[in-house]
Amino acid sequence: MSEKSWKEVPIGGLIVEPGNSKNYKTGSWRSFKPVWYEDRCIQCLACWNSCPEPSIFVVEGKVTGIDYDFCKGCGICAEVCPEKAHAIEMEPEF
Amino acid sequence: MASLKELAAREQKLAPGHRACAGCIPALTFHQVLRSAPGHVVASCATGCIEVVTTIYPYTAWKIPFIHNAFENSAATISGVEAAYQALKRKGKVTKDIKFIGFGGDGGTYDIGLQSLSGAMERGHDMLYVCYDNEAYMNTGIQRSSATPFAADTKTAPVGKVRKGKKQYPKNLTEIIIAHDVAYAAQASPSFWRDLNKKVEKALSIEGPAFINVLAPCPPGWRFPTEMGIEMGKLAVDTCFWPLYEFENHKRKLTYKPKEKLPLSEWTKHQGRFRHLHQEENKHLLELAQQEVDRRWKELLFLCGEPA
Amino acid sequence: MSKIMGLSGNEAVAHAMRQINPDVAAVYPITPQTELMHQFAEFHSDGLVDTELVLVESEHSAMSATVGAAAAGARAMTATSANGLALMWEIVYIASSLRLPIVMPVVNRALSGPINIHCDHSDTMGARDSGWIQIFSENGQEAYDNAVMAVKISENKTILLPTMVTLDGFILSHTLERVEILEDNEVKKFIGEYHPETSLLDVDKPSTYGALDLQDYYFEHKRQQFEAMGNVLPVIEQVSKEYGKLSGRDYGLIEKYRVDDAERVIILMGSSVGTAKDTVDDLRNAGEKVGLIKIRVYRPFPYNALREALKHVKALAVLDRAISFGTFGGPVFTDVRAMLFGNGVSLPMMNYIYGLGGRDIDKAQIRLAFDSLKDVVKTGKVKKEVNFLGLRD
Structure with a gap:
């Protein structure tokens, strides 16, 4: 976001673009990344439900992948993924 | 109660791109609470971690109207918003149905904001207040609060050669709010999302003041690995350190009873702030902490009309 | 109506x-x-x-x-x-x-x-x-x-x-x-x-x-x-x-009371203005060229209006109903002085702190303030800037 003059920003420190934090990517914070294996996924949505960002893509009630723009690599999703499925694994970022 | 599929299909009220630490359960708490409120919501939040990480100008993670006023007045602020709603709705200037949720951490709720919360609850505003209790002043760098557990290591009550962390047991805020005879009060945990979801739905459907106290594990503050937050919540509940219960129609009810009550050490052993409790010379402190948990649990069972 | x-x-x-x-x-x-x-x-x-x-x-x-x-x-x-x-x-x-x-x-x-x-x-x-x-x-x-x-x-x-x-x-x-x-x-x-x-x-x-x-x-x-x-x-x-x-009631940022040809003027705010107006009337009846300015709008401070009103004045006293510790006078005095300084108005000024904690102010006290300005008009000098009215010494 380019820096604006005092004449150009809304008064009162108001932010009038709801949810514009989506323009601030936090994915670079990651040192480990979750990798999702679709074939093993049982679509329980536990990962989405436990993700603090959230950075689990859900389309029409189904997990479709991981939003690496925002995922900070905490590993909760892999941790809550049911053992029998084991559909998310943490791997080093580099 | 909504299924996860239904919850995921809802318009999310909080966007990603917030700057909470990796594995932040307070941030997850906000998601779970807000997902449980499908209609229009206006929210406030006390100064603290989540207020900071969601609203660093010029960015906001809030997709609904939101106000942060100060540290100690989230409840008073949202009560003013609710009063405006009542007035403007009566005059026909606002036509939509809107719910009001005030948030605050334990610092902003148990401590500096207690008077403001007590006032709002007593006045009977139609609002829900959610405390995300991460058991210390985490935003300022892990200082003890009245919610901090006994013997926990914090920056203002550190474990040293002579003194071993916090001297006091945590304040029982949920019971203090229940003493206001509010319309609804509960303790919840994002590790038990169904229970939390139900409680938020109930709190918002009942007219009058409602309060939910959510234990929100903090990886850097409690010192556990970032992937362990959900487990930390589960263990807090299964050790009966953080019982899940509710207060409705002047009665308390347990909403979850562990099949097997785990020893407190099952919870403390994963956390750096309790490391000293697991050293031989501090064993007595762990025993004291356990005794207090047992005493409170027994008392709660009695209050809930449960067999001991 | x-x-x-x-x-x-x-x-x-x-x-x-x-x-x-x-x-x-x-x-x-x-x-x-x-x-x-x-x-x-x-x-x-x-x-x-x-x-x-x-x-x-x-x-x-x-x-x-x-x-x-x-x-x-x-x-x-x-x-x-x-x-x-x-x-x-x-x-x-x-x-x-x-x-x-x-x-x-x-x-x-x-x-x-x-x-x-x-x-x-x-x-x-x-x-x-x-x-x-x-x-x-x-x-x-x-x-x-x-x-x-x-x-x-x-x-x-x-x-x-x-x-x-x-x-x-x-x-x-x-x-x-x-x-x-x-x-x-x-x-x-x-x-x-x-x-x-x-x-x-x-x-x-x-x-x-x-x-x-x-x-x-x-x-x-x-x-x-x-x-x-x-x-x-x-x-x-x-x-x-x-x-x-x-x-039918007109208000300015300030109110000037018998200021137009006044040599000695006091500035004050609030309820004491009424007493001060009576004092001005008394002194005017005795032939003294005195007047007062009431500040109605204090923030923002009405610089231009005050500057204009004070142009011809020879000596000024500012009456403050508040004290400011560690500065050189009450808040209104400090504001007025700062406003005049550097604006080409060289006006000798006194400050009177009065009425703290509800201490009554009467015409005799206000008269004292006007009287002390006589010497200032004569010499162009202020002996003591910050003074107290109605205080037991």
Whole structure:
């Protein structure tokens, strides 16, 4: 976001673009990344439900992948993924 | 109660791109609470971690109207918003149905904001207040609060050669709010999302003041690995350190009873702030902490009309 | 058509509030403001206002709830005094920073300690840098008029800043006076409907209020507040003119009383102005060229009007009903001196601190101030800048 003059920003420190934090990517914070294996996924949505960002893509009630723009690599999703499925694994970022 | 599929299909009220630490359960708490409120919501939040990480100008993670006023007045602020709603709705200037949720951490709720919360609850505003209790002043760098557990290591009550962390047991805020005879009060945990979801739905459907106290594990503050937050919540509940219960129609009810009550050490052993409790010379402190948990649990069972 | 009533200052302002009919009012008692809200609560209980009353547990919550209500698009008011204002302090700054046009009557009282319930201006003086407009009242009539005008001033789109309307504790708040009040519908029409551009209740256009504003934009937002304050004086003049047409009572930013050919002038604010006017009359009858200037609008400070009014004056005394420790005089004195310095006006000035903690001021004291200026006119020099009136030495 380019820096604006005092004449150009809304008064009162108001932010009038709801949810514009989506323009601030936090994915670079990651040192480990979750990798999702679709074939093993049982679509329980536990990962989405436990993700603090959230950075689990859900389309029409189904997990479709991981939003690496925002995922900070905490590993909760892999941790809550049911053992029998084991559909998310943490791997080093580099 | 909504299924996860239904919850995921809802318009999310909080966007990603917030700057909470990796594995932040307070941030997850906000998601779970807000997902449980499908209609229009206006929210406030006390100064603290989540207020900071969601609203660093010029960015906001809030997709609904939101106000942060100060540290100690989230409840008073949202009560003013609710009063405006009542007035403007009566005059026909606002036509939509809107719910009001005030948030605050334990610092902003148990401590500096207690008077403001007590006032709002007593006045009977139609609002829900959610405390995300991460058991210390985490935003300022892990200082003890009245919610901090006994013997926990914090920056203002550190474990040293002579003194071993916090001297006091945590304040029982949920019971203090229940003493206001509010319309609804509960303790919840994002590790038990169904229970939390139900409680938020109930709190918002009942007219009058409602309060939910959510234990929100903090990886850097409690010192556990970032992937362990959900487990930390589960263990807090299964050790009966953080019982899940509710207060409705002047009665308390347990909403979850562990099949097997785990020893407190099952919870403390994963956390750096309790490391000293697991050293031989501090064993007595762990025993004291356990005794207090047992005493409170027994008392709660009695209050809930449960067999001991 | 106005109505003449016998009202105390508190009652007069309560009537203004009844006619403003705010959407939300936060109520908390403190002497000497208490009866203002008693009266308003009575109006509320009798169904004379549509206001949602929030009966808070402290002044801190009073201002917090008022901020919440104002951010929600309501016309919101509260009232306080002294220690109550001090307890609100943090939120007083937040109200102006969020650009919420709240109107708050403040019944001036000494700010502890030791605790005292009587009038001086130390409470609102502390808030002079808080980004609020401050309008002082000489009597109950002005308190009423100022409260009505304040709504229109604060809500002006080029301003959007909160206003404190002050009246001296007990001296005005508890004294029965003849007050003319406008018809209810005249006030309603004068202040108009409030239509904020953003509001928390506008769920289709969600806004975030009170974001964390760091190095990259905080300064810009302060500059905006500075700009808005700069817009205030002409708007007050305009609103006062409109109000004058409606009520027959004209107000300037300052009021000059027998100043035009005066050599010796005093400046003061609030209820003591009445006593000082009588003193001026007495001295004028004795052939002395004296006059007084009442500052009505204290924030923003009416620099140009004052500078213009003081052009021909030979000696000036500023009477402060507040003390400022560690500076070279009371707050009004310091402001006036700073305003004159560097503007080519070389005017010898004295400062008199008076009336702290409700100490009465009478004509003899004010006369003393005028008398001490005689020597200043003669010599062009001030022997002692900061002096005290009515203090036992």
